[in-house]
Amino acid sequence: MQQDPIIQMRDVSFTYAGAPAPSLEHVTLGVGAGEFVGVVGPSGAGKSTLAAAMSGAIPHHFSGELYGATLVCGRDTCESSLTDISRVVGSVLQDIDAQMVSSVVEDEMLFGLENFGVPHDEIPGRVEEALSTVGAAALRHREISTLSGGQKQKVAIAAILALRPRALVLDEPTAALDPASSELVFETLRRVREREGIAVVVIEQKVALLAEHCDRVVVMSGGRVELDGAPREVFAHAAELRAMGVDSPRVARVTNSLVEKGLLAPGTPPSLTVAEAHDAVAALLAPKKPGGASAASGLRPAPGRSPHVPASRPHAEGAEPVVRLEGVGFSYAGTGDGVSGVDMSVYPGELVGVIGQNGAGKTTLTKLLNGLLRPAAGRVLMAGMDTRTTPISTLAREVSTLFQNPDRQLCKNTVIDEVAFGPELHGVAREEALARAGRVVERFGLPADESPFVLSRGQRQMVALASVVVMEPRVVLLDEPTAGLDYRECMTVMDTVRELAERGCAVVMVCHDMEVVSDFAERVLVMADGRVVGRGPTDEVFAQGDLLARASLRAPEVARLSAALAADVDARLGGRTQVGDLVDAIGEMVRNG
Structure with missing residues (x-):
């Protein structure tokens, strides 16, 4: 001090x-x-x-x-x-x-x-x-x-x-x-x-x-x-x-894991940047790669996929997307800001991330999807309903939204009443609504009888998401679902979102946390200046440095570390997006040296 x-x-x-x-x-x-x-x-x-x-x-x-x-x-x-x-x-x-x-x-x-x-x-x-x-x-x-x-x-x-x-x-x-x-x-x-x-x-x-x-x-x-x-x-x-319930930087987790596995000396301090982790791993593997090329044998190929995310699966023959945008455009009066020429399809069971810099049009896209905004050009079809002609109340039966600020979605005096409010509003009997709400509240570990307004922001965010989950919608729209959450809450929320997708719900997630996107999104759309400038499987998009730079984004730490090691140490270390996978690959190289 x-x-x-x-x-x-x-x-x-x-x-x-x-x-x-x-x-x-x-x-x-x-x-x-x-x-x-x-x-x-x-x-x-x-x-x-x-x-x-x-x-x-x-x-x-x-x-x-x-x-x-x-x-x-x-x-x-x-x-x-x-x-x-x-x-x-x-x-x-x-x-x-x-x-x-x-x-x-x-x-x-x-x-x-x-x-x-x-x-x-x-x-x-x-x-x-x-x-x-x-x-x-x-x-x-x-x-x-x-x-x-x-x-x-x-x-x-x-x-x-x-x-x-x-x-x-x-x-x-x-x-x-x-x-x-x-x-x-x-x-x-x-x-x-x-x-x-x-x-x-x-x-x-x-x-x-x-x-x-x-x-x-x-x-x-x-x-x-x-x-x-x-x-x-x-x-x-x-x-x-x-x-x-506190996370560590992913690169620190890499070097800490290497210490735990006995690959780095006990007491080796954690790396705090990608450059530091790169140098630590390069020094560890230097004796194993005579002539500048790794002598490791039998190293498994990079999986290129987070364990949180199922491998991409072909859509059922004849399956229709539950979310479809065709040449959609919208601009705010007086500013010209908005989106233009947006095409997008999301099928049941998919979790699609939407990423881009502030002001790129991501939140506007969310409002077009839930009907709060009507397209000036093109059309938006949600669960087969055209948002231009369908009342928002009708859309809300099939499409649920979690907004950036949870306080704009909370209105009841207790958590259990807040979560039950949506089903009751759509005609579910109160006893059944409370039963459904109780199961979701327990899943999220929330205090059922407390006022949402005395909870921390992270907890209020979880209450708002619980109110979305309880509706059992066909489409869930998430606008920064993990903002303000601690690590444990983030994992609870995203595991729940993943389960929604596994049960056939289509999930569209606007998110600035590239680690969360890398861990959970099956594919992503990249937005810049109101347009979709790139799309594809998550790991492939995060390998495109020029595209990410155009959208003022950076790949997650492990993806950047993996790419740097592939370029400077061994090409087979490339394509890794998860700490455990990269650490295991390094361990194999050491053992097979």
Whole structure:
């Protein structure tokens, strides 16, 4: 801990008013000038509460029992006004819509600057600099209602950066961002802290980003700090992290697995980047490949398929797609944004991923599929129904949607009533609806009698998905289904989605998490600028670097590591997309050396 931390928490415990248990317990933590601290943990671990304490929202906004002290620049937050705290600690909330106060991006930027009394001659430069820093200069005059979730996130970060605080606390800032934008946010935060000495605290589930960019990683569970150290130290505790519901970077899992199998020396630290893992494996195999070519024999070919995903199967003769788009086009009035020339077919039992950068048209595509938008050109057929002529209520009997923000789908006072609401709305008797809801709630491990609104965001996301699953639809549309979920919840959700597909449901999943897409999608569509620019089996698409770059995407870590090893070490290491498969292949090469 630094001698003079900007933020210092001393034995802090906090219980929200009316809550049965504390959300923070005896937390002692310091953040110094220029530090880049990542916070990770399962849903409900207390991460958002930690952010609220650091930013002064506790005690000034949230009521409850507070013990200990949080100091900002040496002053107790209980003795400082929220305005004074905000001049030092800028915060970006998990719910971006709740943070927006204006209807136009430029006005959003001006709001904080004018309220904090920034001299008028400085304001234009600050607005321009902040928007450019996060790659959102082109959005300056856009209406916020027309922005994608990721674009709103960029604007929120820019508005805080324009105030030039001494510390930034960000709660899941990349949850709605594509991979390139997520990397941009972290690079932006790193530049800001290096240039200005700003302390940065980022609550994040994308552990690969934390591993690559942060000085420290803090792991929380049950309201407590369980681990606090350099990324390499923290991610060496893979088994402990997994038990808590926290993932490790895939490349760290590769080197950790090689240590567990005795292929790397005990105590070898985990790799944090693809380059580090490549060098570790290349050094391991160097003696095995005289003359630069591997002498391994009997190495099985790359399967090119995740164990989560069934091998592609031919469609039954004469089978009709349950989702069909033919030359579909749509544009929003005043912006010209939308989609054009989209052709797409999805058959029963398929899980198809839709990937692309923020603003590529993915969410618009989802709204065209569920009938919320009607195509201006072409036609959309869902379960044989033309969305231009079919009422949304009729479509909803066969097509269920999980939106980006779960709070827009929740309306009941208990989880069980929320999940039963859909079947009841469509005429299922209440007793049967509750029975169906109970089975799904139990499958998801949700608290049946609690209010959805007191749950963590990840848990609310699971409630919303449970409300989709219980409908037993023919088509499920998922718009960022794993955003904000911890590793355990992510696997629970996606295993459930996979089971839906196995039972014959067609699943269309918009997703920015390339690891999830790689693990579960049978094939993918790549979108850019409102068009489908590529499509095919998932592993084949992830091997096309030029295509991914066009869509501001990056292949998952294991796919990139596999490709690098195939190019530099042995071609037979190519085409691997899963940690276990790559580790097994390396082990075979060592044994057969």
